[in-house]
Amino acid sequence: VDNALEFAHRGVFFHQGQCCVAASRLFVEESIYDEFVKRSVELAKKYVLGNPLTPGVSQGPQIDKEQYDKILDLIESGKKEGAKLECGGGPWGNKGYFIQPTVFSNVTDEMRIAKEEIFGPVQQIMKFKSLDDVIKRANNTHYGLAAGVFTKDLDKAITVSSALQAGMVWVNCYMMMSSQCPFGGYKMSGNGREMGEYGLYEYTEVKTVTMKISQKNS
Numbered sequence: 001v002d003n004a005l006e007f008a009h010r011g012v013f014f015h016q017g018q019c020c021v022a023a024s025r026l027f028v029e030e031s032i033y034d035e036f037v038k039r040s041v042e043l044a045k046k047y048v049l050g051n052p053l054t055p056g057v058s059q060g061p062q063i064d065k066e067q068y069d070k071i072l073d074l075i076e077s078g079k080k081e082g083a084k085l086e087c088g089g090g091p092w093g094n095k096g097y098f099i100q101p102t103v104f105s106n107v108t109d110e111m112r113i114a115k116e117e118i119f120g121p122v123q124q125i126m127k128f129k130s131l132d133d134v135i136k137r138a139n140n141t142h143y144g145l146a147a148g149v150f151t152k153d154l155d156k157a158i159t160v161s162s163a164l165q166a167g168m169v170w171v172n173c174y175m176m177m178s179s180q181c182p183f184g185g186y187k188m189s190g191n192g193r194e195m196g197e198y199g200l201y202e203y204t205e206v207k208t209v210t211m212k213i214s215q216k217n218s
Helices: 002-017 033-044 065-080 131-139 154-163 196-201
Strands: 025-029 084-087 102-105 122-128 146-149 168-171
Touching (some): 025 131, 122 131
């Protein structure tokens, strides 16, 4: 749980959630769900907001007013649609586009905060019972850039990572990049790949040459 909690927070609160691989949807097994939610909220409440260049500050502002307003609108939609607001949920301070680190529990798959890309410091924690259940729900999205799997069971790690419709899957870690590994997604999460051997192909052109040979092979 400690490792999953650390990477879950790094995945969604990094750069105030303004990251293409932000892990805003969390599926947590029901046996540890309550403990995970409690500890996630405790960690979120420890974040220090302010100038990100100041030592000790862990969260800065959103990039502009448009994004700031969009995030707050999605937070309000979560409240109205029945998600439980565990912490945060509004602006912070009197200056700048700061938003409190926000954690929702009891989120369902049909809520806007579970379906739309938020690009903000908003974490949704959902409960699952079985592997088939979580795989089906995780794949029920228009996007497929990145995913993470946290488990001590190697068989489960292989099963889930193979079944997830995502271009990148990290196991027991998150956002661990390497120049040798292709970066890109499925579905509406972009076209092609960067980095790795597949990234090099993006800089090449394929040519077909067809030649008629008049002399038969001997």
